[in-house]
Amino acid sequence: MTQERTIVEGRQWRSTIAAAQAGDRQALDELVAGWLPLVYNIVGRALNGHADVDDVVQETMLRAVDNLGSLRDPDSFRSWLVAIAMRQIRDRARRKQPDRLDESAAHEATDFAELTVLRLQLEGQRREVAEAVRWLDDEDRQLLSLWWLEVAGELTRRELASAARISRQHAAVRVQRLKERLETARGIVRALDGACPELREVTARWNGRPDSVWRKRLARHIRGCGYCGDARQAVVPAERLLVGIALVPLPVGFTLSLAFGGKTAVAATSVGWSAKVLGALAKPAVAMTAGASIVAGGAYVVTQPPADSPPRAAAPTAASTARPPAPSAPASPTPSPSPSPTRQPDLYGTVVDAVDQAPDPNARPAALPRRPESGITSSGGARTVMQHRGESVTLSGQGYVLVRWQIAPHDRPGGMTMPTWTGLKGKIFHIASGGGRRMDDVIGDGSDRGYVTGMGGPDIGYTVLPDGTQQMWQNEFFYVDGTVTLNVNENGASYGLTVFLSSWDSVTEDVRKGPDQGVIRYGLVRDNGKDTAPVPQYVTRATPADPATVAQRSRV
Numbered sequence: 001m002t003q004e005r006t007i008v009e010g011r012q013w014r015s016t017i018a019a020a021q022a023g024d025r026q027a028l029d030e031l032v033a034g035w036l037p038l039v040y041n042i043v044g045r046a047l048n049g050h051a052d053v054d055d056v057v058q059e060t061m062l063r064a065v066d067n068l069g070s071l072r073d074p075d076s077f078r079s080w081l082v083a084i085a086m087r088q089i090r091d092r093a094r095r096k097q098p099d100r101l102d103e104s105a106a107h108e109a110t111d112f113a114e115l116t117v118l119r120l121q122l123e124g125q126r127r128e129v130a131e132a133v134r135w136l137d138d139e140d141r142q143l144l145s146l147w148w149l150e151v152a153g154e155l156t157r158r159e160l161a162s163a164a165r166i167s168r169q170h171a172a173v174r175v176q177r178l179k180e181r182l183e184t185a186r187g188i189v190r191a192l193d194g195a196c197p198e199l200r201e202v203t204a205r206w207n208g209r210p211d212s213v214w215r216k217r218l219a220r221h222i223r224g225c226g227y228c229g230d231a232r233q234a235v236v237p238a239e240r241l242l243v244g245i246a247l248v249p250l251p252v253g254f255t256l257s258l259a260f261g262g263k264t265a266v267a268a269t270s271v272g273w274s275a276k277v278l279g280a281l282a283k284p285a286v287a288m289t290a291g292a293s294i295v296a297g298g299a300y301v302v303t304q305p306p307a308d309s310p311p312r313a314a315a316p317t318a319a320s321t322a323r324p325p326a327p328s329a330p331a332s333p334t335p336s337p338s339p340s341p342t343r344q345p346d347l348y349g350t351v352v353d354a355v356d357q358a359p360d361p362n363a364r365p366a367a368l369p370r371r372p373e374s375g376i377t378s379s380g381g382a383r384t385v386m387q388h389r390g391e392s393v394t395l396s397g398q399g400y401v402l403v404r405w406q407i408a409p410h411d412r413p414g415g416m417t418m419p420t421w422t423g424l425k426g427k428i429f430h431i432a433s434g435g436g437r438r439m440d441d442v443i444g445d446g447s448d449r450g451y452v453t454g455m456g457g458p459d460i461g462y463t464v465l466p467d468g469t470q471q472m473w474q475n476e477f478f479y480v481d482g483t484v485t486l487n488v489n490e491n492g493a494s495y496g497l498t499v500f501l502s503s504w505d506s507v508t509e510d511v512r513k514g515p516d517q518g519v520i521r522y523g524l525v526r527d528n529g530k531d532t533a534p535v536p537q538y539v540t541r542a543t544p545a546d547p548a549t550v551a552q553r554s555r556v
Contacts, residue, residue, distance in 0.1 A: 369529030413461025426482015435474025436519025
């Protein structure tokens with residue numbers, strides 16, 4: 001099937017390639033635009049979103065354009081282009097080997113595994129395969145970038161072997177070894193998403209970045225652990241999960257510049273401009289920005305200025321635990337556009353929209369009013385783990401929900417874009433906070449992976465909340481009576497949310513655990529049992545295209 005598809009595609013592109021070789025600008029534009037996604041996927045997956053991805057893609061396309069006249073058989077264009085991409089990847093690896101990547105550049109790079117999950121909306125075991133790529137070595141990722149496309153129907157085995165510069169027999173052996181290592185990496189991803197208490201101890205001093213040492217350490221734990229090694233569902237082979245999967249679309253704002261002096265690259269080549277000159281004069285001005293589009297007629301990709309950078313991380317101040325002056329009455333909010341002409345429900349509740357003072361550690365919480373519990377259904381099941389921007393869970397019914405925070409400044413500190421509740425139909429209340437601590441409580445002396453509070457420390461940086469945002473507790477409890485969606489809007493600082501279906505009994509037990517039971521402080525009951533009880537700070541009945549735009553002082 002893949003071979004037949006290759007022949008058909010070759011015929012479709014033959015005339016375009018011939019026209020581009022003859023100097024046709026429009027044909028060259030079509031050729032570059034048509035094959036750029038394939039090159040981007042190969043390079044992105046091989047380097048896993050390393051900061052050099054854009055440069056390697058740029059250099060690949062420049063070399064292809066510059067040497068297009070040397071291509072004798074248009075039907076072999078894809079093999080030829082893939083081979084160029086792999087040469088650039090290998091050359092980059094040789095150049096970078098003596099020098100370690102600057103840490104700041106690594107943090108700014110786009111994680112291709114995360115991009116794959118978000119752009120293709122992968123779920124379940126497909127998501128697991130994408131995230132497992134982080135745990136592979138560079139050589140394995142290079143081969144995976146080809147094998148993934150072979151399984152997806154974008155490359156043939158002959159093209160894979162040619163690009164990897166090995167025989168088809170050797171390719172079969174290499175691919176089999178790769179699949180074994182990929183399955184080991186998938187096991188690590190599953191285990192880290194699990195709740196094994198021994199694994200938490202093993203990873204207590206892990207910095208959160210996959211590497212070969214931790215891969216071996218975690219794989220060893222999984223082999224000897226009955227909990228982590230017990231697959232709770234049938235594990236589908238990776239090649240079956242990847243069949244027919246689409247290419248990851250180019251990120252919005254990806255810039256590719258192939259113009260010089262008003263001429264296209266092929267025109268410039270025809271009058272003697274070398275790839276080296278073009279490469280020096282046609283570097284992209286912006287690598288990743290918001291709101292851009294590739295335009296046919298391919299002089300440049302049109303980009304908009306990048307969004308404001310997240311605020312720099314700074315240590316929490318005393319204001320984060322001090323009660324602020326009573327806020328003035330908020331301005332009347334701009335009503336969200338209603339998706340239908342139905343009457344807007346009456347407002348209810350109050351919004352926790354100011355930084356409050358942490359209660360005394362020994363202050364026992366008030367009694368938690370009991371609300372009806374007919375049951376909650378969750379789109380993510382009884383336990384939903386969300387770690388990336390764009391992930392969400394929809395809750396429907398009547399009952400209690402726990403949202404557990406995991407702040408990860410050791411992974412990426414800085415300003416936090418808060419999660420939001422959208423598409424509310426009915427009511428939602430912020431009824432209690434627990435987990436034995438607020439996230440800004442002092443939890444140690446900095447020896448625990450650099451943490452001083454749950455928001456970070458001077459060695460690893462701090463996670464910083466937007467001004468006026470209520471400080472979170474480890475566990476935040478909500479009561480849902482209707483339907484609502486919780487969205488992760490991670491941008492800047494790294495964080496994760498785990499959403500559990502809960503109950504009145506569980507909430508009560510959590511908030512009553514205090515210092516005498518080994519935690520920092522008792523919990524806090526916010527619910528008064530009435531419609532004047534607090535609602536979440538970031539909630540709306542609308543369903544905005546970007547959930548991160550929900551107003552901070554929500555009114556529902």
